[in-house]
Amino acid sequence: MDRGNHYETAFEAYLRDRRLGYVAVDESRRSSLDDEPVKSIDFIVYGHGGARLLVDIKGRKFPGGKAGKPRHVWQNWVFREDVEGLERWAVSFGAEYRGVLDFNFMGTILLYGFAAAALGGFDSIAGAVVGGLLVGLIETFVPAFFTAIGNELSLVMVLAVIMIILYFRPQGLFGSKRVERV
Numbered sequence: 001m002d003r004g005n006h007y008e009t010a011f012e013a014y015l016r017d018r019r020l021g022y023v024a025v026d027e028s029r030r031s032s033l034d035d036e037p038v039k040s041i042d043f044i045v046y047g048h049g050g051a052r053l054l055v056d057i058k059g060r061k062f063p064g065g066k067a068g069k070p071r072h073v074w075q076n077w078v079f080r081e082d083v084e085g086l087e088r089w090a091v092s093f094g095a096e097y098r099g100v101l102d103f104n105f106m107g108t109i110l111l112y113g114f115a116a117a118a119l120g121g122f123d124s125i126a127g128a129v130v131g132g133l134l135v136g137l138i139e140t141f142v143p144a145f146f147t148a149i150g151n152e153l154s155l156v157m158v159l160a161v162i163m164i165i166l167y168f169r170p171q172g173l174f175g176s177k178r179v180e181r182v
Contacts, residue, residue, distance in 0.1 A: 008042055008057045010109065011102060021046035033092055039085030041099075052097045054089045056082055108155065115158045118165050121175025130174065135161060 008024075015022045023044040031040045043055040058078055078101060086099035112135060120131025138161060139154045171177050 011043065011055070011057050014108070015043070015045065020048070033088050038088050039081050041086065041089050044093075050096075052093075054086060054093060054097055054099045056086050056099070056101050058082070058101055058103050111155070112158060115162050118162050118172055121172030123176060124172065124174040127172055127174030131172065 012022070012024060025041055025043065027040045027042070030037050032038060039056075041054045042057045043053075045051075045053040045055055047053060082101065086101065090097050090099040113132075115135050116132035117128045118131070119134055120127030120129065122128075135158060138157060142157055143154065165172060
């Protein structure tokens, strides 16, 4: 695992949060299988229900292009070496392991941030901070008090917070209500 890669760091935090067993692979040296070099995987994950995954984390980059003609597009990338390496690892580990390319774009983190801003108010920085604290408290304590919900539904709770706030108080708890005259 490359500790400087924020996609891999976020994926490891996700695995810890879900309490899944995993091994982060040290990528500081090139791996080899059958005396041939092969691209390293990032994680070996032992999931729920006996799932065994060999995970290669992929991210995205923003290519700048030429000085006079910059490119402003987000790109996802996978090289043939990535796919072939993942396939070789899966064959080496055995039939119960599956190779997975994870395009981790931290969407969950963005969703939590949006929930915090919606709860606190889109035009209030202090409200967004308070909203973030409230979202964290809701996510922590609701599963503790209602054991039927569990940690697996924490994202559903965040979506429910967004829907409830936007329905009853679209400006958020600390946002200003805008009045427009037509």
